[in-house]
Amino acid sequence: MIDEKTKYKILQKILTSQEFKHSSLHQNLLQFLVKACLDKKTIKEQTIAEHLFHKKAFNPAEDTSVRVSVYKLRKKLEQYYSNSGKKDPVKLVIPKGHYQVRFVHTQNSEINRLFFFIKTHKKCFFILALFAYILYLHLSVIPQGTLQSNRKKMVFTPLWNSITDHDFPRLVALGDHFFYVRDGTDPASRTILRKDNINSLKDFEAFLQTRSNPDDLRPLPYYLFPQNSVWPFIQLNNSILSQLSYKLKPASLLTAEDLRSYDILFIGSFHTLGILDVTFNHSELSYHVFPNRIVLNTGSDTLNFTDNADPQRYHIDYGSVRKIPGPGGNTIIILASFHETGTTGIVKYLTDPESIKTLNQIMIRRFGRLPDFFEFLFKSTGYDRTTYKTEILYIQETNPNAEAW
Numbered sequence: 001m002i003d004e005k006t007k008y009k010i011l012q013k014i015l016t017s018q019e020f021k022h023s024s025l026h027q028n029l030l031q032f033l034v035k036a037c038l039d040k041k042t043i044k045e046q047t048i049a050e051h052l053f054h055k056k057a058f059n060p061a062e063d064t065s066v067r068v069s070v071y072k073l074r075k076k077l078e079q080y081y082s083n084s085g086k087k088d089p090v091k092l093v094i095p096k097g098h099y100q101v102r103f104v105h106t107q108n109s110e111i112n113r114l115f116f117f118i119k120t121h122k123k124c125f126f127i128l129a130l131f132a133y134i135l136y137l138h139l140s141v142i143p144q145g146t147l148q149s150n151r152k153k154m155v156f157t158p159l160w161n162s163i164t165d166h167d168f169p170r171l172v173a174l175g176d177h178f179f180y181v182r183d184g185t186d187p188a189s190r191t192i193l194r195k196d197n198i199n200s201l202k203d204f205e206a207f208l209q210t211r212s213n214p215d216d217l218r219p220l221p222y223y224l225f226p227q228n229s230v231w232p233f234i235q236l237n238n239s240i241l242s243q244l245s246y247k248l249k250p251a252s253l254l255t256a257e258d259l260r261s262y263d264i265l266f267i268g269s270f271h272t273l274g275i276l277d278v279t280f281n282h283s284e285l286s287y288h289v290f291p292n293r294i295v296l297n298t299g300s301d302t303l304n305f306t307d308n309a310d311p312q313r314y315h316i317d318y319g320s321v322r323k324i325p326g327p328g329g330n331t332i333i334i335l336a337s338f339h340e341t342g343t344t345g346i347v348k349y350l351t352d353p354e355s356i357k358t359l360n361q362i363m364i365r366r367f368g369r370l371p372d373f374f375e376f377l378f379k380s381t382g383y384d385r386t387t388y389k390t391e392i393l394y395i396q397e398t399n400p401n402a403e404a405w
Contacts, residue, residue: 002090002103004038010090010103017084019076026076028052029069033094033101043099060399067400070099093167095329096372098400102329104167157356158363158370159323160240162331168263170246172236173254173276174229175268175336179220180204192220196290199271200252223250227385228340229268232347236267239351251276260328267335267343270320276334284396285320285377292338294318296377296394305377305393307338314383317342321350322375325400337380345380345387359392366395373398 011034014020015027032052036043045066049058053065060066074094081091093102163170178199182191198204201219208214249258251266251274258264259275266276270287273280280286286295292307305318319337326332335350337343349355363370376395380387 002105006090007034007038007103010088010092013088014077014080014085014092017080019080019084023076025069026073029073030077030092033099034092036099037101045099048099070094095167096162096331096400098325098329100329102167157350157360158372158374159321159333159350162263162323163240163265163333164244166263166331168330169261170244171258171262171264172233172241172246172248173251173264173266173268173274174225174233174248175266175272175274176223176225176229176250176252177272178204178252179224181218181220183216183218193217196271199289200274223252225250226269226272226340228337228343229272231340232267232335232343235344235347235351236265259326259332260330263330264326264332265335266333267347269338269343270336273334273336276332279322279324279332279334283322283375285375287320287336289338292318294320294377305379311339311341311382312384315339315341315381317345317380317382319343319346319378319380320375321346321378322398323373324375324398325373337378340385341382341387342378342380344385345382345390346378348387349378349390355390362392362395367397371397373400 011031014030020027020030029048029052032048033043036047045060046058048066048070049055049060049063053069055063055065074096077092077094081088085091089105091104093104094100095102177194178201179192179194180198182193195207198207204219208217211217246265247262251268251272254264254275256275264276266273270292271289284297284299286297287293288295294305296303296305307316307318311317317337317339319342320334322332322334322336324332324334335343335346337346350359360370363374374395374397377393378390379393380390382388
């Protein structure tokens with residue numbers, strides 16, 4: 001636990017450093033954010049604009065000055081920790097998409113604590129020195145070297161940076177289908193059933209209310225994953241996820257605590273989103289299952305993209321990729337479509353260096369930079385659930401401070 005006095009000392013060291021001492025703007029902004037953190041206040045873009053930049057009539061949709069200033073502050077902190085603060089035992093971090101600062105122990109601080117203990121307990125010197133050396137290898141050398149050699153194969157994209165570089169633990173949520181059981185008079189007459197419009201326990205309970213005899217039905221007690229969750233997960237596990245630790249969970253079991261505590265990657269169909277369905281309440285994209293269609297509402301236009309072909313023949317599948325800030329400073333990524341063609345197609349696109357370069361160019365042309373949070377609509381063309389081509393139809397930046405939950 002880092003006490004308040006130590007946090008203020010860390011702040012003062014940064015403010016008087018070579019990187020910060022000639023920039024009053026960065027000094028004032030950092031002091032404002034740290035004080036809010038210590039006072040346990042929630043900081044939003046509007047708050048910074050009004051209290052620090054003295055902008056009473058502030059519209060974040062038109063005025064990007066706060067986001068730009070915080071972005072530059074993060075870059076300034078990166079410079080500090082690459083130079084003056086290189087050996088600091090505690091690091092001040094502003095997670096992307098949020099304005100709440102965090103104080104994080106560096107790996108070097110744990111090693112320094114061990115050596116201090118060695119100095120004051122000389123009889124244990126040899127054992128503890130050996131332990132510190134092994135710990136240093138485990139924490140600093142082996143994982144970083146392994147990850148760096150793996151990442152060199154990938155072109156940078158803002159979609160994956162939270163998965164590979166963020167402080168939060170990772171959770172991969174696979175969309176799972178909801179099945180239920182009709183019990184017969186004997187095990188041989190038991191029937192496992194699925195209805196396309198029943199995709200959660202809540203849907204199932206509503207369905208039971210419409211039946212004259214609901215007692216003969218019950219949820220299937222185990223989970224079944226469709227191909228459009230499993231196939232793209234295998235692709236990602238062999239590329240982006242290959243050198244990373246993560247927790248695996250059925251999407252139907254996601255909890256509110258998960259949404260705050262993990263960087264989450266969801267893979268699956270729209271009707272297996274489960275609790276993540278709520279994130280589309282504030283999106284320009286909405287989806288409708290059976291008939292399958294995506295509606296894009298830009299404010300001035302409403303466009304419908306309908307999937308009405310047989311996925312076992314030539315057909316077009318539509319899907320959405322969303323990267324949004326989570327409620328706890330974490331990040332949530334959603335890869336969703338109607339069929340396997342879409343999810344396998346977009347994962348192939350997002351792990352191919354040439355396709356990533358194309359996506360980066362689209363973003364830079366559209367926004368002038370690579371945004372931290374965004375959503376896009378894509379189209380995948382295929383035959384018999386095999387993808388031949390995937391293309392981006394629409395892309396929009398997501399305001400990190402907009403209501404998403």
